[in-house]
Amino acid sequence: MAFWFYRGVRRGVATTRYPPTIDSWTRGLPSPPAFHSARLTAALVDGLAHACPAGALAREEHELVVDLGHCTGCGECVDLGRGAVVPSGEFLLATSDRAALIKRVPIRGDSETSDGG
Amino acid sequence: MAVDGLDLAVGGLSAELRRRALRLFGRSLHIRTVDTGSCAVCESEIRLLASPHYDLHRLGFFFTPAPRHADLLMVTGPAVRAADNLLLKAYEATPDPKAVIAVGACALGGVYPEDSLVHGAVDRVVPVDVFVPGCPPSPVALLQGLLVVVGRLEERVRTLSLDLDAGRAG
Amino acid sequence: MTHAIGALALAAAAGWLAAAGVAGVGAVRRPGLRASALLSGAGGGAAAACGVLLAVHGAGTTVRLGAGPVGGASFEIAPLAAPFILLLGLVAAAIALYSPRYHEPGQGTAVYLAVYNLALLASLAVLVAGNVVAFLVAWESMALLCYLLILRHHKREGVAQGAFLFVALSEIGFLMIVLAFAILATQTGTLDLATIAARSSGVHAGWRSAAYVLALCGFACKAGLVPFHVWLPAAHPVAPADGSAFLSGLVIKLGVYGIALFGFTLVPGGPAWWGLLTMGLGAISAVLGILYALMERDLKRFLAYSSIENIGIIVTALGSGMTFTAYGQRAIGAFLLIVALYHSINHGTYKTLLFLEAGVIEHATGTRDLDRLGGLIRRLPRTAVICLIGTVAIAALPPLNGFVSEWMLFQGLFQGFRISSHLVGILIVIAGALIALTGGLAINAFARAYGIPFLGMPRSGPAAHAGESRQPVAGPALLAGACVFLGLGAPLVLTALDRVARSATGLDIRSVLLVPKLTVIPAHTDFSGFSPTYLALFLLAVTAVPILIFLAGRPRARSRRPPVWDGGILSFKPRMQYTATTHANPVRVTFEPLYRPSVHVERASDDPAGRSGPVHYRFHVTPIFDRYLYRPVIRLVRALADLARPIQSGDVNLYLFYVFVVVLIAYAVYTL
Numbered sequence: 016m017a018f019w020f021y022r023g024v025r026r027g028v029a030t031t032r033y034p035p036t037i038d039s040w041t042r043g044l045p046s047p048p049a050f051h052s053a054r055l056t057a058a059l060v061d062g063l064a065h066a067c068p069a070g071a072l073a074r075e076e077h078e079l080v081v082d083l084g085h086c087t088g089c090g091e092c093v094d095l096g097r098g099a100v101v102p103s104g105e106f107l108l109a110t111s112d113r114a115a116l117i118k119r120v121p122i123r124g125d126s127e128t129s130d131g132g
Numbered sequence: 133m134a135v136d137g138l139d140l141a142v143g144g145l146s147a148e149l150r151r152r153a154l155r156l157f158g159r160s161l162h163i164r165t166v167d168t169g170s171c172a173v174c175e176s177e178i179r180l181l182a183s184p185h186y187d188l189h190r191l192g193f194f195f196t197p198a199p200r201h202a203d204l205l206m207v208t209g210p211a212v213r214a215a216d217n218l219l220l221k222a223y224e225a226t227p228d229p230k231a232v233i234a235v236g237a238c239a240l241g242g243v244y245p246e247d248s249l250v251h252g253a254v255d256r257v258v259p260v261d262v263f264v265p266g267c268p269p270s271p272v273a274l275l276q277g278l279l280v281v282v283g284r285l286e287e288r289v290r291t292l293s294l295d296l297d298a299g300r301a302g
Numbered sequence: 303m304t305h306a307i308g309a310l311a312l313a314a315a316a317g318w319l320a321a322a323g324v325a326g327v328g329a330v331r332r333p334g335l336r337a338s339a340l341l342s343g344a345g346g347g348a349a350a351a352c353g354v355l356l357a358v359h360g361a362g363t364t365v366r367l368g369a370g371p372v373g374g375a376s377f378e379i380a381p382l383a384a385p386f387i388l389l390l391g392l393v394a395a396a397i398a399l400y401s402p403r404y405h406e407p408g409q410g411t412a413v414y415l416a417v418y419n420l421a422l423l424a425s426l427a428v429l430v431a432g433n434v435v436a437f438l439v440a441w442e443s444m445a446l447l448c449y450l451l452i453l454r455h456h457k458r459e460g461v462a463q464g465a466f467l468f469v470a471l472s473e474i475g476f477l478m479i480v481l482a483f484a485i486l487a488t489q490t491g492t493l494d495l496a497t498i499a500a501r502s503s504g505v506h507a508g509w510r511s512a513a514y515v516l517a518l519c520g521f522a523c524k525a526g527l528v529p530f531h532v533w534l535p536a537a538h539p540v541a542p543a544d545g546s547a548f549l550s551g552l553v554i555k556l557g558v559y560g561i562a563l564f565g566f567t568l569v570p571g572g573p574a575w576w577g578l579l580t581m582g583l584g585a586i587s588a589v590l591g592i593l594y595a596l597m598e599r600d601l602k603r604f605l606a607y608s609s610i611e612n613i614g615i616i617v618t619a620l621g622s623g624m625t626f627t628a629y630g631q632r633a634i635g636a637f638l639l640i641v642a643l644y645h646s647i648n649h650g651t652y653k654t655l656l657f658l659e660a661g662v663i664e665h666a667t668g669t670r671d672l673d674r675l676g677g678l679i680r681r682l683p684r685t686a687v688i689c690l691i692g693t694v695a696i697a698a699l700p701p702l703n704g705f706v707s708e709w710m711l712f713q714g715l716f717q718g719f720r721i722s723s724h725l726v727g728i729l730i731v732i733a734g735a736l737i738a739l740t741g742g743l744a745i746n747a748f749a750r751a752y753g754i755p756f757l758g759m760p761r762s763g764p765a766a767h768a769g770e771s772r773q774p775v776a777g778p779a780l781l782a783g784a785c786v787f788l789g790l791g792a793p794l795v796l797t798a799l800d801r802v803a804r805s806a807t808g809l810d811i812r813s814v815l816l817v818p819k820l821t822v823i824p825a826h827t828d829f830s831g832f833s834p835t836y837l838a839l840f841l842l843a844v845t846a847v848p849i850l851i852f853l854a855g856r857p858r859a860r861s862r863r864p865p866v867w868d869g870g871i872l873s874f875k876p877r878m879q880y881t882a883t884t885h886a887n888p889v890r891v892t893f894e895p896l897y898r899p900s901v902h903v904e905r906a907s908d909d910p911a912g913r914s915g916p917v918h919y920r921f922h923v924t925p926i927f928d929r930y931l932y933r934p935v936i937r938l939v940r941a942l943a944d945l946a947r948p949i950q951s952g953d954v955n956l957y958l959f960y961v962f963v964v965v966l967i968a969y970a971v972y973t974l
Binding site: 108 | 237240241242243245255260261262263264265266267269270272273276277280281287288289290292293294295296297298
Binding site: 198199200217218219221222224225228 | 862870871872
């Protein structure tokens with residue numbers, strides 16, 4: 016009895032662990048976009064960057080820069096992307112490093128030897 | 133996107149922060165929310181954390197209204213300049229050691245750019261320890277953020293890639 | 303020893319006479335002011351020493367002066383006066399320390415101080431008067447000198463009105479006192495007080511009752527019991543601070559002395575209804591006094607009403623003592639007499655302190671309005687500490703003297719079950735309940751009276767700039783020390799008071815009052831007991847333990863001091879604080895049928911949120927005694943005077959006719 020009391024006082028109040036699996040209904044939650052880099056063209060990326068209301072997308076040279084911190088999951092880019100942009104389904108995005116939220120995707124759809132499609 | 137089983141290992145970058153926070157807060161963390169001008173949808177999600185479905189109390193987290201009793205400040209909103217006084221006073225009134233978690237796209241700099249009325253991002257006003265993106269972040273995301281703060285969960289976004297065609301030769 | 307007592311009394315009298323003379327001549331300049339204060343203080347010290355010796359020794363002396371047409375004046379220093387002489391000395395000494403820094407030297411001050419010292423002399427004469435003539439002359443001189451005291455700033459608003467009310471009720475009371483003494487003197491055939499006391503048991507019961515009731519009402523006018531109290535809140539605030547302190551600290555106790563003189567010395571052993579009447583007046587005064595006090599914004603009017611409350615408590619103790627004695631419980635009766643005397647000293651001490659400090663506050667900030675003060679604990683730190691001691695004492699919080707005397711009063715009242723008559727027992731319980739209600743309201747009232755001016759933020763500019771540099775401190779500090787001594791040293795004080803009570807009631811209750819371990823026991827060992835000295839030591843020890851733990855276990859790391867958490871608002875404004883009016887709001891709402899307030903609200907527009915202009919709220923308590931008791935009487939007197947006016951028509955012929963008729967009647971009576 017004293018052992019459990021001591022352990023609880025030392026370790027704090029928690030009674031259970033965090034659930035090991037996520038519920039199935041979370042699959043439909045709003046999430047940032049994921050990109051098929053082979054189908055991205057510079058023109059398309061410029062259009063997406065212009066359309067994003069939160070300013071999460073930008074084009075730097077041959078890279079699409081996505082700031083996950085800015086993304087609101089509205090889905091405008093998915094609608095405009097014509098298959099090149101899909102919801103990623105990722106929503107567990109917490110981090111202590113702000114720079115880790117900035118992701119870069121190479122724009123590969125411009126080259127002549129693209130796989131197409 | 134399959135979601136792997138989440139483990140409770142301590143690790144990742146900023147291990148010093150994690151270790152320190154873990155040692156200091158253990159499994160009892162008191163949270164004080166500060167709204168610096170949000171649309172209150174983030175607050176609705178935060179409120180759901182106390183509901184039986186998510187139940188943050190079983191993890192050892194509690195909400196407190198007084199910053200004097202808080203270990204963690206949960207800040208929402210784009211840091212409107214008129215709320216400077218509020219945020220800074222709450223930050224000052226919270227005793228050390230403390231952590232700040234910025235919640236929502238507004239607090240991370242999206243939606244509202246910096247201008248004469250807003251700072252735009254909370255980390256322009258107070259130092260932020262953990263960022264939780266989303267608009268709004270679902271309670272599951274908030275729970276993950278809280279567990280990341282106390283070092284009970286590993287961060288996932290560092291190794292995340294948004295390039296679905298990566299690995300295929302271009 | 304008796305020679306020493308007499309010599310000390312004479313020394314006090316001489317000191318005050320000299321002080322009056324020096325003040326009248328020399329107080330136009332500061333050295334003269336200081337010299338007169340020194341003499342006054344020396345007189346005070348002598349009087350205090352006389353009081354202490356008299357109480358300790360337990361027997362007095364007699365001095366006779368001349369034999370004029372009404373028997374001359376004789377002075378007898380009797381033990382019953384000892385507590386009051388001690389109080390007089392203490393008050394005089396404290397005010398002597400206070401007045402050089404309070405008054406500005408000048409013509410007005412010179413006259414004022416001369417009058418004040420003569421008033422001290424007259425008060426001493428009242429306390430040592432040995433026969434009826436001396437008593438009445440001294441009483442009336444004291445009253446008239448106090449009237450002149452109140453008129454110091456006679457050009458200010460409210461002063462003339464207050465002084466007039468004072469002298470009007472004083473004269474009404476004096477009339478009743480004269481009648482009471484006249485009844486006793488004619489029925490016992492002597493003017494000497496000691497002889498009256500010896501012979502009074504032979505007087506017919508109806509005359510005795512008439513004398514006692516007249517004396518009670520007459521001295522109640524001076525003491526400020528309801529319904530004779532209307533002059534107190536009008537007169538005490540308008541006098542200068544040390545004058546108010548003298549009036550509230552001492553002069554109203556002379557009324558108490560008069561009641562005690564009649565009830566325990568001159569016509570002792572009266573029927574129970576005397577005691578019940580006295581007790582009833584006292585209990586009602588106590589409750590009404592504190593209820594009206596809570597509605598006051600003016601600090602000195604508040605203190606004046608609080609004096610009414612405490613006089614009510616003292617007179618309740620006297621009355622219940624008389625009731626217990628009438629039912630044969632003489633030990634408890636003597637105990638309650640001791641309580642009354644002890645509470646008189648206590649109240650004199652802390653009320654004088656509070657009035658003196660009210661004067662300091664008024665000089666430092668220029669206002670007495672509680673709603674304009676605030677934050678004075680930072681600007682006037684020494685005043686704040688001394689005032690805190692006085693406030694803790696008057697709110698009857700342990701371990702100071704107010705707590706001890708109120709505890710003793712309750713212990714005496716709770717023993718009402720020992721009385722054989724159930725009705726009287728229930729009445730005593732009701733009185734106890736009223737005094738308990740008073741105690742609770744007093745704590746509320748004094749938390750407000752200390753918290754609003756001293757704590758928080760200043761509510762007005764003058765309060766924010768108050769300075770303590772030239773304010774008097776020594777006088778109030780002496781009284782604060784006296785409060786602490788009277789509380790912690792209560793066993794010593796009560797031993798002395800027991801000797802006083804023994805001379806008045808013939809009963810030595812020291813054996814059942816005190817056991818040799820510094821404990822106070824209310825007259826019966828099987829009831830209860832406590833020790834104020836040990837309680838104080840215990841409180842010190844209990845507060846020392848957490849302090850020591852803190853000092854020993856203090857964290858070594860540096861700590862930072864952020865400002866007080868205020869919810870994050872931009873700036874905290876003084877107007878966001880409680881005011882004195884709002885602090886008392888729960889009491890106002892609860893007792894609304896008593897206050898019958900008239901509320902007047904003025905808005906700039908119909909907007910309920912008041913956005914287009916300020917909202918004015920005026921609240922006025924209906925003065926029910928003024929309206930329903932005094933005005934009808936005044937109207938009746940005026941009506942009678944109107945009826946009698948035709949006699950004085952101004953017609954010379956009619957006056958000659960009056961003379962003729964009187965001569966005729968005189969001739970007829972002479973010849974027949």
